[in-house]
Amino acid sequence: MTSLHICCIISAYYSMRSQIFIALLLVGFGCQHNPISINIKPPTLTVVDVNCTEVWLKISSSCANYDVVTLKRDTTILDTIRLTTADTTILDANLLPSHTYTYTLAMAGVKSVTAQARTMDTTSHAFTWTMYTLGDGTTSELNDVAIINDTLAYAVGKIHSGGMVYNLARWNGQAWNLQQLPYQGYPPEVHSVFAISDTDVWFDPWFHWNGQSFQELPSDPIFYAIGINKMWGNSNGLYVVGNNGFIAYYNGTAWTQISSGTSLDIKDIYGAQNANTGTWEIYAAAGNPLVSNDRAILQINGTTAQAISVNGINWALMSIWFMPSEQYWAVGDGMYEKHPTLSTTSWARKYPTIYTTYKIRGNDINDVFVCGAFGEILHYSGTSWQSYISQTYLATGNLASIAVRSNIVITVKSNNSIGVAIVGRC
Numbered sequence: 001m002t003s004l005h006i007c008c009i010i011s012a013y014y015s016m017r018s019q020i021f022i023a024l025l026l027v028g029f030g031c032q033h034n035p036i037s038i039n040i041k042p043p044t045l046t047v048v049d050v051n052c053t054e055v056w057l058k059i060s061s062s063c064a065n066y067d068v069v070t071l072k073r074d075t076t077i078l079d080t081i082r083l084t085t086a087d088t089t090i091l092d093a094n095l096l097p098s099h100t101y102t103y104t105l106a107m108a109g110v111k112s113v114t115a116q117a118r119t120m121d122t123t124s125h126a127f128t129w130t131m132y133t134l135g136d137g138t139t140s141e142l143n144d145v146a147i148i149n150d151t152l153a154y155a156v157g158k159i160h161s162g163g164m165v166y167n168l169a170r171w172n173g174q175a176w177n178l179q180q181l182p183y184q185g186y187p188p189e190v191h192s193v194f195a196i197s198d199t200d201v202w203f204d205p206w207f208h209w210n211g212q213s214f215q216e217l218p219s220d221p222i223f224y225a226i227g228i229n230k231m232w233g234n235s236n237g238l239y240v241v242g243n244n245g246f247i248a249y250y251n252g253t254a255w256t257q258i259s260s261g262t263s264l265d266i267k268d269i270y271g272a273q274n275a276n277t278g279t280w281e282i283y284a285a286a287g288n289p290l291v292s293n294d295r296a297i298l299q300i301n302g303t304t305a306q307a308i309s310v311n312g313i314n315w316a317l318m319s320i321w322f323m324p325s326e327q328y329w330a331v332g333d334g335m336y337e338k339h340p341t342l343s344t345t346s347w348a349r350k351y352p353t354i355y356t357t358y359k360i361r362g363n364d365i366n367d368v369f370v371c372g373a374f375g376e377i378l379h380y381s382g383t384s385w386q387s388y389i390s391q392t393y394l395a396t397g398n399l400a401s402i403a404v405r406s407n408i409v410i411t412v413k414s415n416n417s418i419g420v421a422i423v424g425r426c
Contacts, residue, residue: 053382127379138417140158144157144230147408171423192230196234205238226243236251244263266285269282285320337350353378353387367381371401375397
């Protein structure tokens with residue numbers, strides 16, 4: 001064999017090795033650039049959230065390789081999607097309430113995956129309302145209300161009746177009975193009531209019901225000259241919010257004032273536990289309606305408070321209510337909604353009423369109630385809003401606080417200097 005033949009054989013050998021190496025490189029990089037890949041794991045399809053008419057889906061892929069997937073709802077193709085990130089969120093809207101849907105995700109070369117979602121049912125608008133008046137017209141008003149059970153609720157404020165001054169009204173399921181909570185011998189106006197449980201009820205920071213008796217508590221100096229607006233708490237402690245950015249926290253032993261970073265009046269505070277993570281979310285709403293359009297929403301963690309985005313909100317705020325990771329509402333000079341998370345989406349304006357709204361509370365995202373000026377009461381069923389102002393109209397008054405428990409709703413304030421409590425049943 002000549003040296004020329006040997007050189008040709010060697011050249012052919014190295015050429016073949018180069019081709020094999022290039023082919024292996026192409027296979028290795030196919031996860032990023034080639035729709036044909038070996039042993040690709042199928043993407044996963046997860047139902048993230050559901051309400052009455054919407055389903056949120058997440059497509060997760062361990063290798064975001066620009067593969068094309070087809071998403072179907074039952075037999076209808078919803079979309080053909082090119083995966084460019086590890087997680088892709090899809091909103092399927094305009095669905096039927098109380099209906100089960102099957103979603104299928106298909107990709108060439110891998111097995112299809114499915115997920116089922118059942119939309120929530122709507123709740124009834126069929127409420128009947130009973131209006132009660134408390135006091136004799138001498139600047140009586142009810143500031144807040146808490147429902148304990150079907151036959152017990154507390155409303156607080158100042159009620160002048162028969163030459164006496166009362167600061168507590170107790171509802172027994174049929175009627176309201178006036179009581180006095182004396183502090184140093186005199187019943188002061190009470191601005192807020194909150195029940196952690198039926199044996200752990202607070203009436204401002206000065207009074208506590210332990211299930212057996214009312215306890216008069218010493219006033220901490222941090223509350224001096226503070227206008228208290230609302231309380232909220234759980235087994236970990238109690239929060240109080242008030243005017244000029246005031247926030248205080250009680251850990252069961254001592255009060256601590258929390259820096260809020262705002263001088264706006266903090267009108268409301270609400271917290272709820274995330275069903276998926278077990279963590280608590282706590283938010284407060286602030287604003288000075290009739291003074292300015294300034295507004296703030298504060299996220300509270302332990303003894304710290306931080307402002308979050310109010311992008312999309314143009315007017316002062318009065319109240320906030322939410323279901324963690326599902327739906328968030330803020331009301332005041334306008335009503336606003338955010339979904340699914342506070343950190344990633346803007347607030348959207350809603351228009352179910354022309355009146356100022358003062359407080360919002362709910363049982364779930366398909367059972368939400370709002371109260372406001374001139375006796376406005378609104379109910380959201382999951383698909384529509386219903387106003388009851390034709391039944392609850394107050395010519396010279398408003399409803400400033402609302403409590404919801406199962407099929408009972410109670411909202412309070414005043415009309416023509418007389419305390420008003422309106423009870424709704426479904």
